[in-house]
Amino acid sequence: MKTLSKERILETAHRMVVEHGMEKVNLSKVGTELGTTHAAIYKYFSGKEELWTELSLSWLDHELARLFPFDxxxxxxxxxxxxxxxxxxxxSKYEAYVREPEMFKLYTTYxxxxxxxxxxxxxxxxDSLKAASGIEDVGRLYAILMAFSYFSAPAYADNWLRMDFKAEFEAVWKLIEVGIVG
Known part of the structure; x- marks a missing residue:
């Protein structure tokens, strides 16, 4: 039997969420899948909320790895x-939504x-955009992110498949690109 670790718990929970959906996965089922009890998982996570939040963050970090740092x-x-x-x-968010809808749902929730x-x-x-662009004005950076939130915020994900995603993105870009240089 493999040693129980935070990484193994996260890997197992990830696989189970993808296969069964987040609503059908709980700490007991993750423990059973790992050949242990749910109580053993409490050595690594304070509860389901912490496990799901950490799983969501690690998944998101993986999905956005090309931004941290941006070459x-x-x-x-x-x-x-x-x-x-x-x-x-x-x-990255669009592709994650299409490829792993259950993990995207978990990310949205947690x-x-x-x-x-x-x-x-x-x-x-x-911080990543600031480092990449050299733009020091944090207010401008937040405004840029807000301008593109339609293409990255989970609240809008259900619309992404009903539009020409790239064309819409480029239309918004045309509106703001002149303000990037200043």
């Missing part, structure tokens, strides 16, 4: 960097609807 070497301008950074954010965790996530995004 700016192949871009010649600040506009190109910001455009590509925003596109990678938007495209990150997007948790103000403290959401604030941390958005702060991480702002």
């Amino acid at each position: 700016t070497d192949k871009y010649s301008s600040k506009k190109d960097i910001v455009h590509e950074w925003l596109w990678i954010l938007s495209q 990150i997007d609807r948790n103000p403290a965790v959401l604030t941390r996530h958005i702060g991480d995004l702002v």
Whole structure:
């Protein structure tokens, strides 16, 4: 039997959520799948809320890995960097929504609807965009993210499949690109 670890618990919970949906997975079922009791999981997580939040964050970090840090070497301008950074954010969330809808649902529930965790996530995004673009004005960075929230915020995910995602993204980009240089 493999040793129980935080990583094994997260991997098992991830697989179970993808296969069965978050509503049908609980700590007891994760424990059974790991060949242990749910009580053993409490050594690593204070409860289901903490497990699901950490699973959501680790999944999201994996999905957005190209942004942390963002490689700016192949871009010649600040506009190109910001455009590509925003596109990678938007495209990554879109692809995650399509590929793993149950994990996207978990992320929506445990990150997007948790103000403290959401604030941390958005702060991480702002820090990444700031480092990539060189834009120092944090207010501008938040405004840029807000302008593209339709393409990255889970609240709008159900609309993404009913639109020309890339064309709509580019239309919004055309509206704000002039403000990126200043």
